[in-house]
Structure formats: C-alpha cells, structure tokens
Amino acid sequence: MFAAEHIELAGLVCALFLTLAIFTRLIGDNKLFRFAQSLFVGVTSGYILALVLRSVIWPRILLLVQQPAQYWYYGLYFVLGLMLLARGLRKTNALANLPLGMLFGIGASVTLGGTLAGTLIPQTRALATPFTTTSLNTWPAWALLLNGVLVLVGALAVLGAFRFTLPSHSPVGFLSTVWSWLGRTLGRGLIMIILGALYAGALVSFYTLLVGRFSFLQQTISEVLGRLGI
Amino acid sequence: MLVCAKCSRLNPEGANTCSACGASLAEAKYRACPTCGTINSIRDMFCFRCLTLLPPADDQIDTANIGDSAADIDLDPLAALTHALPEAQLDFTVPPGSSRPPHTAPTGISGIATAISQISGPSHAQPSISRVAKILIYAGVILAALIPLLAHIRPSGATSARESVYGLLQSLEDIPQGAAVLVSFDYGPAYAAELDSLATLILQHLAEHSNKVLIMSTHPLGMANAERLFSTLDLPMEYGNNYLYLGYLPGEESGLRLLLGEFGSVFIYDFFKQQSLDTYPLAREIESLSQVQRVIVLSEDAVTIQRWIEQVQSPTHLSMDALVSASAEPYLTPYYLSRQLSSLTGGLPAALELQAVQKGTGLDLGFSLGLVGLTLLVALITVVTTINDFSKRHKQGR
Amino acid sequence: MRKTIPIAAAVICGIVIIADYLVQVPWLHTAAARLLEGAVVLAGFALVLGILNLLAFNFRHIRDHTPGRWQSWIILISLPITVLIGTTFPGSGAFTWVYTYVVTPLMTALGALLLFYAVTVAVRLLPLRNGAAIILFASCLVFMILWIPGISSVSPFIAAVRNWLYALPVGASMRGLLLGAAIGAVVASLRILSSLEQPYTGITEKH
Numbered sequence: 001m002f003a004a005e006h007i008e009l010a011g012l013v014c015a016l017f018l019t020l021a022i023f024t025r026l027i028g029d030n031k032l033f034r035f036a037q038s039l040f041v042g043v044t045s046g047y048i049l050a051l052v053l054r055s056v057i058w059p060r061i062l063l064l065v066q067q068p069a070q071y072w073y074y075g076l077y078f079v080l081g082l083m084l085l086a087r088g089l090r091k092t093n094a095l096a097n098l099p100l101g102m103l104f105g106i107g108a109s110v111t112l113g114g115t116l117a118g119t120l121i122p123q124t125r126a127l128a129t130p131f132t133t134t135s136l137n138t139w140p141a142w143a144l145l146l147n148g149v150l151v152l153v154g155a156l157a158v159l160g161a162f163r164f165t166l167p168s169h170s171p172v173g174f175l176s177t178v179w180s181w182l183g184r185t186l187g188r189g190l191i192m193i194i195l196g197a198l199y200a201g202a203l204v205s206f207y208t209l210l211v212g213r214f215s216f217l218q219q220t221i222s223e224v225l226g227r228l229g230i
Numbered sequence: 231m232l233v234c235a236k237c238s239r240l241n242p243e244g245a246n247t248c249s250a251c252g253a254s255l256a257e258a259k260y261r262a263c264p265t266c267g268t269i270n271s272i273r274d275m276f277c278f279r280c281l282t283l284l285p286p287a288d289d290q291i292d293t294a295n296i297g298d299s300a301a302d303i304d305l306d307p308l309a310a311l312t313h314a315l316p317e318a319q320l321d322f323t324v325p326p327g328s329s330r331p332p333h334t335a336p337t338g339i340s341g342i343a344t345a346i347s348q349i350s351g352p353s354h355a356q357p358s359i360s361r362v363a364k365i366l367i368y369a370g371v372i373l374a375a376l377i378p379l380l381a382h383i384r385p386s387g388a389t390s391a392r393e394s395v396y397g398l399l400q401s402l403e404d405i406p407q408g409a410a411v412l413v414s415f416d417y418g419p420a421y422a423a424e425l426d427s428l429a430t431l432i433l434q435h436l437a438e439h440s441n442k443v444l445i446m447s448t449h450p451l452g453m454a455n456a457e458r459l460f461s462t463l464d465l466p467m468e469y470g471n472n473y474l475y476l477g478y479l480p481g482e483e484s485g486l487r488l489l490l491g492e493f494g495s496v497f498i499y500d501f502f503k504q505q506s507l508d509t510y511p512l513a514r515e516i517e518s519l520s521q522v523q524r525v526i527v528l529s530e531d532a533v534t535i536q537r538w539i540e541q542v543q544s545p546t547h548l549s550m551d552a553l554v555s556a557s558a559e560p561y562l563t564p565y566y567l568s569r570q571l572s573s574l575t576g577g578l579p580a581a582l583e584l585q586a587v588q589k590g591t592g593l594d595l596g597f598s599l600g601l602v603g604l605t606l607l608v609a610l611i612t613v614v615t616t617i618n619d620f621s622k623r624h625k626q627g628r
Numbered sequence: 629m630r631k632t633i634p635i636a637a638a639v640i641c642g643i644v645i646i647a648d649y650l651v652q653v654p655w656l657h658t659a660a661a662r663l664l665e666g667a668v669v670l671a672g673f674a675l676v677l678g679i680l681n682l683l684a685f686n687f688r689h690i691r692d693h694t695p696g697r698w699q700s701w702i703i704l705i706s707l708p709i710t711v712l713i714g715t716t717f718p719g720s721g722a723f724t725w726v727y728t729y730v731v732t733p734l735m736t737a738l739g740a741l742l743l744f745y746a747v748t749v750a751v752r753l754l755p756l757r758n759g760a761a762i763i764l765f766a767s768c769l770v771f772m773i774l775w776i777p778g779i780s781s782v783s784p785f786i787a788a789v790r791n792w793l794y795a796l797p798v799g800a801s802m803r804g805l806l807l808g809a810a811i812g813a814v815v816a817s818l819r820i821l822s823s824l825e826q827p828y829t830g831i832t833e834k835h
Binding site for chain 1: 631633634635636637638639640641642643644645646649662663664665666667668669670671672673674675676677679680681682684696699700702703704705706707708709710711713714715721723725726727728729730731732733734735736737738739740741742743744746747759760763764765766767768769770771772775795796797798799800801802803804805806807808810811813814816817818820821826827828829
Binding site: 125 | 450608
C-alpha cells in the first residue's frame with residue numbers, strides 16, 4: 001500500500017503537470033494541452049454525473065423503494081426522467097417533449113414570478129426614489145434630488161436603447177421615437193460606460209486567477225522539491 | 231441571420247438576396263439573434279431576449295463576423311480555448327433544455343468583445359497582430375501577475391477600504407450571536423483564488439460568533455469547494471451541531487424556489503456522510519428558511535445572485551449578502567442600491583482590504599502594484615493600437 | 629398528440645406555479661412544491677442526458693476514425709472511471725484526490741489563461757476610432773484604477789468618486805439594462821406559457 005504522503009506527493013506532481021500542460025497553450029496549440037483539455041472534460045463531467053446520481057437521483061430511489069406509498073410521485077419523476085433520456089435516440093426523441101414541456105412551463109412561470117417580484121417591481125420602485133449611498137447623505141437636498149433625477153433619466157435612456165417596437169404614427173409612437181433617440185445618444189454612451197466597467201471587472205477577476213495560479217506553482221514546486229530532498 | 235421580408239426564410243448576414251425566393255434582402259425588417267435565435271427588428275440594438283448586441287443595420291460593417299467575435303480573433307491562440315471553455319460550462323452547468331429564458335446582460339468576455347467589436351468598426355479591417363507584439367503582451371501580462379509574488383510591501387498604519395467592505399462588516403455585525411446562517415458556495419474551483427479569501431473571512435466570523443452554518447450550493451462543484459475550504463480551516467465547529475453540508479441543488483430558479491419549503495424534503499441526505507438530515511441536531515433545529523437569519527451567497531457570476539434575489543430574497547425578505555467575482559459586481563449594483571442586497575462585495579481587492587481593516591494593519595501592496603502594472607499595460611496597448619490604426623488608415627487614404 | 633400533450637403539460641404546470649405565487653391555498657402550494665421538486669429531478673436527468681450525449685459524440689468520433697480521436701479516448705476512459713469512483717466510494721479519499729489534484733488544477737489554469745485572451749481582446753478591438761470607443765476605454769481604465777486595493781487610502785476624494793460612479797452611471801444604467809432584460813424575460817416567459825413559443829417541441833409560431 002502507498003503511504004498517505006506518497007499519494008499526496010503524487011497528487012501535487014499531477015496538479016503541477018496539468019497546470020503546466022494548460023499553460024503550454026500560450027506557445028500555441030499542442031498535444032499536451034489537448035490531452036489536459038480532454039482530461040478536464042472527461043473528469044469534470046464524470047464528477048458531475050457522479051454528484052447528480054448520488055445527491056439527486058439515488059436518495060429519491062431509496063425513498064421510493066422504502067416508502068412507496070408516501071413517495072409514489074418520485075416514480076413519476078423517474079418515468080419522466082427516463083423519457084427525457086430518450087431524447088438521445090432518434091426514434092424515441094419525441095418522448096422527451098413531455099418532460100421538456102413540463103420543465104419549460106415550470107421554468108417560465110418561476111422566471112415570470114421571480115422577475116416581476118424580484119427585479120421589475122423593486123427596480124422600477126427604486127427608480128422613483130432618489131437614491132443615495134451612505135456617503136452621499138452629507139450632500140445638500142438639491143444635489144440629492146438632482147442625483148435622483150439623473151439616475152431616472154440615465155436608466156430610462158438605457159432602457160430606450162432596447163427599442164421595444166411600437167407603431168410610429170401614434171402619440172405613443174412619438175414618445176417612443178423620442179425615447180429611442182435618448183437611447184441612441186445618452187443610452188448608448190451609458191452602455192459604453194457599463195461595458196468599460198464590466199471589462200475592467202473581468203480583467204481584475206482573470207488577473208486574480210492568474211496570480212493565484214502562479215502562487216500555486218511557486219508553492220507546489222518548492223514543496224515537491226522539498227519532499228524529494230532536492 | 232436576416233429574415234426575408236417575402237418568404238420569411240433565414241439567410242446569413244451579409245447576403246444580398248434570399249436563398250429561397252431570390253428577393254432582395256435590403257428590405258429585410260427582422261433578423262435572428264446570433265446567440266439565441268430570437269427574431270428582432272432589424273433596427274434593434276440588443277436582442278430583446280438575451281441582450282446580445284445586434285449588428286447595426288445602417289453601418290457598413292461586415293456583420294457576418296460579429297456574432298463570432300471570439301472566433302474572429304485569429305491572432306489569439308486562445309480563441310480555441312475560449313470556445314472549449316464555454317462549451318464545457320454549457321454542457322455541465324446548464325442542463326440541455328434549460329427552462330429559463332436567457333435575459334442577462336453581456337457580462338461574459340465574449341459579450342464584451344462582441345460589444346467592443348461593434349464600436350471599433352469592421353473586423354476585417356482590423357490588423358492582425360505580429361508574433362513579436364504577442365510575445366510582448368504575454369510577457370507584460372506574466373510580469374504583472376508576478377509582481378504580487380515578488381513585492382511584499384506593507385506600509386504601517388490603518389487602511390481605508392471601499393464602502394462595500396464596511397457594508398459587509400456592518401452586515402456581519404448585525405447577525406445575532408448564535409443565529410442560523412445559510413451559506414451558498416456557488417462557485418467552482420476556477421474562482422477559488424478570488425472568492426476563497428472572502429469565504430474564509432466569513433466562516434471565521436461566523437465561527438467566532440457561534441453562528442449555526444448551513445452550507446449548500448447551486449454550482450455542481452460548489453460543495454466540493456466548500457469541503458476543501460473547511461478542511462484547510464481550523465474552525466471551532468462541530469459537524470452536525472454547528473455546521474452542516476446540505477448539498478447540491480440543481481434546477482436553477484426552480485431549485486431555489488423549492489428551497490422555500492423544508493430543507494429535509496429538498497436535500498434528503500447530507501453531502502458529507504450521506505445520512506438522512508434528521509440524524510443531525512442542527513437539521514432538526516433549523517428545518518427551513520424561516521428559521522434562518524441571514525443568507526450569504528458566494529458566487530462567480532451575477533446571474534446566480536439575481537436568481538437568489540428573485541426566488542429567495544424577494545418572497546422571504548431575508549437579509550442577503552452577496553460576495554461575488556469582480557466581474558459580477560457592476561451588474562449587481564442596482565440590487566444593492568435598492569437594498570435588496572444587504573451588502574455587495576466583489577473580488578480579491580475587497581477581501582484584501584477587509585483583511586487589513588479587520589486586523590487594523592496596513593495592506594500588502596503587492597497585488598495593488600500588480601494591478602497598476604496591468605492597468606498601464608492595457609493603456610499602453612490601447613495607445614499603441616490607436617496610433618497603429620491611424621497610421622494604417624492614413625496610408626490607405628493616400 | 630405529439631405536440632398537444634407537451635403543450636398542455638407546459639401550460640398546466642405554469643398555471644399551477646403562477647397561482648401559487650398569487651394565492652395562499654395549502655393544496656395548491658403542495659402541488660406547486662411537487663412540480664418544483666419534479667423540475668429539480670428532471671434537471672438532474674437533463675445533466676445526465678448532456679453527459680450521455682458527450683459520450684455518444686466521442687464514441688462516434690472513434691467509430692468514424694476522425695482525426696484527433698485519441699482525445700475522445702481520453703474522455704471515454706476518464707469519465708467512467710471518475711463516475712465509478714464517485715458512485716462507489718463517494719466520501720472516499722480517492723474522490724477527493726481526483727477533485728483536488730485533477731479537476732481543480734485543470735479548471736483554475738483554464739480560468740487563469742482567460743487573462744491573456746482578455747488583454748489580447750483589447751489589442752484587437754480597442755483602437756480609439758470614435759467617441760463610443762473612447763468612452764469605453766476611459767471607463768475601463770477608471771474602473772481598473774478604482775479596483776486597486778487600498779486606493780481609497782490615497783485620498784477621500786477617490787472613495788467619493790467611486791461611490792458616485794457606482795451610484796449614478798453604473799447604478800442607473802445597469803438598472804436600465806436590468807429593467808430591459810426583465811421585460812424581455814417576462815415577454816419570453818409569457819410566450820412560452822401561452823404556447824406561442826414551444827422550444828420543447830422545436831416549434832416557434834411567427835408573430
């Protein structure tokens with residue numbers, strides 16, 4: 001039997017090798033990278049499959065077998081689940097329409113309820129409330145009001161960039177045209193600011209990941225060398 | 231894809247005539263979104279459903295390439311990788327036939343790249359980058375990432391942190407001693423470098439205040455992540471009494487909506503020992519969300535937090551703290567401003583400041599210096615490419 | 629029948645869930661909870677289906693002697709081994725070993741590589757050709773500076789600017805984006821619930 005420290009050492013060497021294999025992509029596409037990438041796909045999907053079987057499906061199978069009278073509906077879920085798996089075969093794929101229909105119906109209604117109650121209504125209400133962060137509380141009243149108005153105009157301008165279709169030859173259509181113009185000008189400018197903020201956030205996030213990997217390489221190399229007595 | 235005004239056939243962007251009836255596509259009024267396939271008005275800027283920026287109708291742009299801006303970057307050796315990565319995530323974290331209509335802003339790097347490609351002009355006119363320039367850029371990035379490992383400067387004196395850090399501290403202080411807290415580890419190992427520090431600080435605080443911690447995840451790899459983190463921390467907590475791994479909850483919105491019921495019917499067995507939840511004193515004491523004082527969600531993306539707010543915070547009015555990746559913070563700002571989130575903290579920069587504020591020490595400036603280096607690199611790249619672009623245009627003009 | 633039953637299932641399930649949002653009736657709540665649990669189990673099966681598709685896809689690669697099929701072999705070998713370890717010895721050290729020393733380094737290294745890609749995007753796409761590009765670039769640089777840890781210690785003015793930027797340009801315009809996206813989501817949900825759109829049967833009516 002292997003000692004625990006040997007297993008850990010093998011793990012560290014394996015992790016080091018796989019990290020470096022992924023980083024070889026920087027010098028171009030190569031077989032080492034392809035190997036690591038395929039291993040990633042295989043092991044990760046295997047891990048997730050095992051997790052789903054063990055956490056979601058298996059406990060419910062046990063309950064169904066142990067107390068069928070109480071958990072009879074799990075049997076129904078499993079039949080629907082098997083029908084969903086039939087999607088993988090050409091001859092039987094129509095069977096999956098029923099569970100997919102249920103999934104979409106449930107998903108759409110949950111999304112509808114959640115979006116209305118969690119985003120649309122609270123965010124619209126927040127638009128009407130001149131908002132201030134804690135540090136802005138020291139501002140004079142006119143500045144707070146101006147801030148609130150700017151928030152309202154800014155949000156409406158960005159919303160105008162969506163261009164929901166309305167007939168252009170009605171009073172509502174005229175408003176729609178004005179709103180669209182606001183969207184094309186101020187709205188577009190604000191969207192560029194957001195994109196800049198999101199891009200900066202993405203760069204900071206990826207930078208942190210790279211620093212983390214370099215730190216891992218530094219620590220692991222010194223640990224492996226130390227354990228090997230080099 | 232352009233929709234023929236005469237026969238409704240979908241034709242590729244850039245086509246002049248319909249492949250089915252031969253009608254001119256100059257009259258087309260609708261186009262299909264390259265991301266989700268929804269039919270939008272040809273003048274729309276965004277897809278009304280998934281918010282992908284649509285190619286402008288009146289600009290003379292080679293629109294055929296815009297939908298694949300990631301693939302279009304032929305100079306980038308990582309293009310293949312970025313294709314492989316979203317595929318892997320799609321395969322594993324979003325079930326095929328996912329029921330939620332997508333409605334997210336372009337937060338991913340591909341979305342941002344698509345947006346940037348819109349304003350930068352035609353992709354075919356963009357010069358390809360030389361091998362030397364590529365090496366220089368990669369060297370610059372590596373150098374910037376090495377700075378935090380090499381430079382350890384810690385000035386004396388207290389650190390002043392961003393407002394979100396104080397918001398989080400206040401939010402944590404507001405949790406009563408011994409109260410139950412639900413912590414969701416909705417991030418995979420890829421984002422551990424960003425979120426582990428925040429998670430550690432949170433768990434240490436909860437352990438010090440004798441809080442009862444229930445741990446779950448809506449990310450397939452989140453529970454393993456939580457287990458790994460707990461194993462590295464020496465917290466004075468006993469499994470089953472002070473903390474409990476509830477488990478992984480699939481189903482996105484539907485799963486979170488289900489969480490409003492009893493935990494025992496959602497998770498059945500605990501994640502760690504695979505025993506019925508009833509066997510643990512903590513699970514018998516805290517049976518549902520109504521007995522939980524606070525929800526803390528650690529997430530690598532903004533959409534997960536949005537789902538939590540819509541499905542859990544909104545109906546229960548529970549206080550919720552979001553600790554997210556830096557890339558997700560701007561997206562969630564409106565929820566913080568509307569007080570739907572008690573606190574919103576993003577990325578490692580906030581974690582470093584939080585650490586310094588908690589300990590009352592100076593900040594290790596290594597990471598800050600590295601980030602300064604990266605900022606300068608991006609600025610330099612933009613200036614050089616602009617000059618290059620102008621000189622090429624000038625030559626073409628002549 | 630191939631379409632009618634799935635459409636009916638989608639509409640009925642949707643109505644039950646929506647009704648549960650609107651009224652507090654115990655039996656309706658139980659029915660909605662059963663449906664939601666069913667959706668969670670079906671989501672689990674959907675993941676299984678996705679992975680079976682992955683296996684089938686790679687199996688076809690090998691069968692058809694596609695170039696690069698050795699990668700498919702790696703997937704076809706590593707996937708079942710991981711499933712076997714995960715289901716047979718779920719809490720074992722072997723499963724933890726696979727996660728710690730194989731999944732984690734691969735995933736984190738792939739994530740870290742994205743920085744090179746993200747910076748190269750700037751090279752390719754950020755020449756300052758017009759006003760919009762200048763706004764985007766300036767915004768990016770300002771926000772990067774504001775991300776620097778400890779930047780608030782330099783001057784209280786920076787902290788104030790950061791707060792204002794997040795409250796106004798970012799907060800306001802992100803709220804506009806959220807509202808627009810929310811309206812889109814509501815419309816898309818209503819289209820599914822009213823069966824104007826039937827993605828589960830592959831049919832979309834033209835409207």
